[in-house]
Amino acid sequence: MSGAIGAMRADAAKLLSEGAVKLVLGYCVRGNERYPCFISEAAQAEALDFDQSCRQNLAAYLRKPEVRGRAPLAVVSSPAVCRSLLVLSSESQIRENEVRALAIGPKGYGGILGLGALGAWLKADYPDLVPEQALLDRVAELSAKTAQERAKFWMKEFEKCTRCYACRAACPGCYCERCIVEKNMPQWISSAAAGHGNYAWEVIRAFHQAGRCTGCGACEAACPQGLPLMLLNARLSQDAFEEFGSRPGYELEAKPLIGSWSAEDDGSFIR
Amino acid sequence: MRRFPKYVNAGRALMARIGVFICHCGENIGRTVDCPAAAAEAAKLPGVVLSLDYKYMCSDPGQQMINKAIAEKLLTGAVVAACSPRMHERTFRSAAAQAGLNPYLLEMANVREHCSWVHSERAAATAKANDLIRVMVEKVRRNKALFPIRVPVEPTALVVGGGIAGIQAALDIAAGGGKVVLVERSPSIGGHMARLSETFPTLDCSQCILTPRMVEAASHPDIRLMTYSEVEAVEGFVGSFEVTVRRKARYVDPEKCTGCGDCFNKCPLKKIPSEFDAGLGSRRAIYVPFPQAVPNKPVIDAANCTMLTKGKCGLCAKVCARGAIDYKDQDRLEKVKAGAVVLAAGFELWDHSAYGEYGGGRLKDVIDGFAFERLASASGPTGGEIRRPSDGSEPKTVVFIQCCGSRDDKKGKGYCSKICCMYTAKHAMLYRHKVHDGRAVVFYMDVRAAGKGYEEFVRRAIEADGAEYVRGRVSRVYRRRDGKLVVKGADTLVGRPMTVEADLVVLADAMVPRRGAEKLAQLFGVGCDTDGFYSEAHPKLRPVETAAAGVFLAGACQAPKDIPDSVAQASAAAAKALGLFAKPELEREPVIARVNKNLCVHCRACINACPYGAAKDFEIKDRAGKLLRVVAEVNEGLCQGCGTCAAVCRSNSVDLDGFSDEQVCAQIAALE
Structure with a gap:
């Protein structure tokens, strides 16, 4: 792994010194803490680091106003971040010539990859990014319960939510400039941190991820209240894959699961 | 809807002044809903300044009540609690427009189909009617004046299907000054009618009356034939459809070919x-x-x-002396612009192999009606002589079995195929004309000969031409070792079983929609009934139109029809198309989606989802022409107001005029 990190630092320094990018988004590690860091000088590349605990999804920064104007840039990208980059690209949020990935994962460093090359790298080394078995077991356990039991479980969990929206800030898929939860004419989702407002927010957040979530876990990691958000996300991803064969973030120009259609779609259930 | 000159009130400039008009619909609503009580209840709602009930709100006096109220009470909106909007929304909105109220400030509360017709308990039904009215008042309080969208009309009709219905529609449209593109799947136009020997009830030769029409269609300067072609994709809407037609590879260049043979x-x-x-x-x-x-x-x-x-x-x-053959020929896709569409996809015969008792399609001498037509036709494979397909001998006894697959909802179709009684009588007659010593036996359930000269024709088959009509069903047809077909049935009029030794059996198979007809319907947004026949917009009052504006029906794709009916409907469809072409522009409902460009983040969900291709990228530029952002935009002309874009928009940046978020939320809130 240390060789991989060395190569990644060297590539970051090279890109910056050549002027190929203006900014590198990466991680630095201090003790037990992992911070996202933003590097604009080649000399700073030595600070870059990466390990399995780097759970912030750096792709989430690409649509923030502070970063948006600083293209071209490079992103230190774990496989999950790579998938998020491809989702953002298919939703026309980032352009191919503006973002490059310093692709790194458990199997080593993949080099400087353009968005067009990410799919091939992912398919070769990480073709089946599925959630950890422990999470899948918990999803199965919860799915086995009755609808009433599940509703009770989630009602209890959602009660903890303080509506800080850290999950939203951490998610690369949540790039709307005005989130639906902030709409107040009319107000569909109550903004009070309680009861049905919480329920509506959490469920709508999860549904907005259906067919788009890449399973990076940044939302759950960001939640100060410890809500098991990945339970919802993983279940939706399972459904999206099993029912529609959707695996977001493997193609540069994938059609979205929700909101794309073809005349050949199964319509037999409509009658 | 007529043009409305000026508006007394345009939306919410004034405080809401809403009128509620509750219709008894004779007894239809009044029997179950206490209309005067509902009117009294509605009068208490905020913003309601007037609440009336009347026996027939759609009648002239009823409409006058609305007009008068708009003028005298200076209404800013109106709710008519009556039947479904599909039935009378247009009626009431026209009335409102006449009185100077923007028609889109009037809404219907459906207290008939959604209330009185489905409930019986008066108190509960009245309470529900109150709810429905309250919800609509809340909506109307937030309605905005909308104005019809005007779109240009392309005066070309696309006729799909080159049978007699399609040909007739094409000729009539062309005669009326429209242009026509006639798309036919097979290499020649003519359809099933070209295969018939003679036609009932006059026994004139089918080809003799059809082929001149075919030639006329082909040579008409305003009709373009596209044979050996199929509709591949449809975009656009009434007035300007853009249809992609697959021109299948013919491997013969029709320009070079002289047809020498x-x-x-x-x-x-x-x-x-x-x-x-x-x-x-x-x-x-x-x-x-x-x-x-x-x-x-x-x-x-x-x-x-x-x-x-x-x-x-x-x-x-x-x-080929002309070098017209090209083995490398390939399918081509061609786009056609059309303002109206006539679907004349036709029919085919039900596959009688489902009837195991009639040989399951395995017996060579058990044939369908078309095979008999070809046997009887002078241009057919036998030159018009009736011959058994198995051995070429002349059949001396022919049994005709009617209702094969029709009126049988167990194995076949529940409906009556309508034409079989007539063509079976014709077949029996033709057979007797050709084989004088032959015996024609017809098994029937009922003889349905409703039509001009039809009953007389059947009588003639029985009385003058000696066809033996037996009322009863055939239980079994099997082939004996000597080649004879044994037909076992019952004569229910004398009440005894009956056996006929036949040389040939002709089954009057049910008429069913063409294979692939359902897919064609889907392309044009036309519905099908449970049997796959195309659904008309209204079975009585709009039998030629479909639910898709600008798409009309002709011929047996809608229901079993004979030639006169098909031709009549084709002419009706042509009249509808010409009616569209009579004006250079169409007025369309202004219920369309709008994108809030300040909020749109251009995730392209709506662009992917729009089934009409109406949502498109839109570049926001500054004065110097520098690109600032890209967002989504909805093309007014293409949008059909389905709301799919509004549903998929995560940031809620798309709203639907007439069904805005604000309106819908207020309606839901009114029910709490």
Whole structure:
């Protein structure tokens, strides 16, 4: 792994010194803490680091106003971040010539990859990014319960939510400039941190991820209240894959699961 | 809807002044809903300044009440609690427009279909009617004045199907000054009618009356034939459809070909069953379906031609003096613009192999009606002589079995195929004219001969031509070792079983929609009934229109029809198309989606989701022309107001005029 990190630092320094990018988004590690860091000088590349605990999804920064104007840039990208980059690209949020990935994962460093090359790298080394078995077991356990039991479980969990929206800030898929939860004419989702407002927010957040979530876990990691958000996300991803064969973030120009259609779609259930 | 000159009130400039008009619909609503009580209740709602009930709100006095109220009470909106908007929304909105109220400030609360017709308990139904009215008042309080969208009309009709219905529609539209593109799937126009020998009830020769029409359609300067072509995709809407047509590879250049026939006379593949002759005759791999085909230019059947399948032969190209054969020909896609569409997809016969008791389709001498037509036709495989398909002998006893698959919802179709009684009588008559010593036995359930000259025709078959009509069903048909077909049935009028030894059995198979008809309907947004026939917009009052604006129906694709009915409906469809073309512009409902460009983040969900291609990228530029952002935009002309874009928009940046988030939320809130 240390060789991989060395190569990644060297590539970051090279890109910056050549002027190929203006900014590198990466991680630095201090003790037990992992911070996202933003590097604009080649000399700073030595600070870059990466390990399995780097759970912030750096792709989430690409649509923030502070970063948006600083293209071209490079992103230190774990496989999950790579998938998020491809989702953002298919939703026309980032352009191919503006973002490059310093692709790194458990199997080593993949080099400087353009968005067009990410799919091939992912398919070769990480073709089946599925959630950890422990999470899948918990999803199965919860799915086995009755609808009433599940509703009770989630009602209890959602009660903890303080509506800080850290999950939203951490998610690369949540790039709307005005989130639906902030709409107040009319107000569909109550903004009070309680009861049905919480329920509506959490469920709508999860549904907005259906067919788009890449399973990076940044939302759950960001939640100060410890809500098991990945339970919802993983279940939706399972459904999206099993029912529609959707695996977001493997193609540069994938059609979205929700909101794309073809005349050949199964319509037999409509009658 | 008529033009409305000026508006007394435009939306919410004034405080809401809403009128509620509750209709008894005779007894339809009044029987179950206490309308005066509902009116009293509605009068208490905030913003309601007037609440009335009346026996028939849609009648002239009822509409006058609304007009008067708008003028005197200066209404800013109106709710008519009556039937469904589908029934009378247009009526009431026109009335409102006449009185100077923007028609889109009037809404209907459906207290008939959604209330009185489905409930019986008066108090509960009245309470529900109150709810429905309250919800609509809340909506109308937030309605905005909308103005119709005007779109240009392309005065070209696309007619799909080149049978008699399609040909008639094309000729009538062209005669009325419209242009026509006639798309036909097979190599020639003419359809099933070209295969018939004679036609009831006059016994005139089918080809003699049809082929001049075919030629007329082909030579008309305003009709463009696209044979051997199929509709592939449809975009756009009434007034300006854009239809992609697949022009299948003919392998013969129709420009160079003179139709001399050298190619198909020389083609060595002689044993391909002819579809036109119902499999009784044969054709070559390069062929014209029948000698009077229009256009009279051959096509190569790619599935059978050895040059195309194995690369061996090439004889037709050698003998063609004009060099018209091109084995490398490929399907082409062509786009056609049309303002109106006439669907005349036609029918086919039900596959009687489901009837195991009639031989399950395995007995050679048990044939369907089309096969008999070809046997009786002078241009058919036997030159008009009635011959058994198995051994070519002349059948001395022919049994005709009616209602084969019709009026049988167990194995076949529940409906009556309508034409079989007549063509069976014709078949029996033709047979007796050709085989004087032959015996024609007709098994029937009922004889349905409703039509001009029809009953007389059947009587003539029985009385003058000696067809033996037996009322009863046939239970079994089997082949005896000597080749005779044994028909076991019952004569229910005398109440005894009956056995006939026949040489030939003709089954009057049910009429069913063409294979692929449902897919065609989907392309145009036309519904099908449970049997697959195309659904008309209203079974009585709009029998030619469909739920898709600008798409009309002609012929047996809508329901079983004979030639006169098909022709009449085709002319009706033509009149509808010409009615559209009579004005240079159409007015469309202004219920369309709008994108809030300040909020749109251009995730393109709506652009992917829009089934009409109305949502598109829109570049926001500054004055110097520098690109600032890209967002989504909805094209007013293409949008059909389905709301799919609004549903998929995560940031809620899309709203639907007339059904805005604000309105819908207020309606839901009113129910809490």
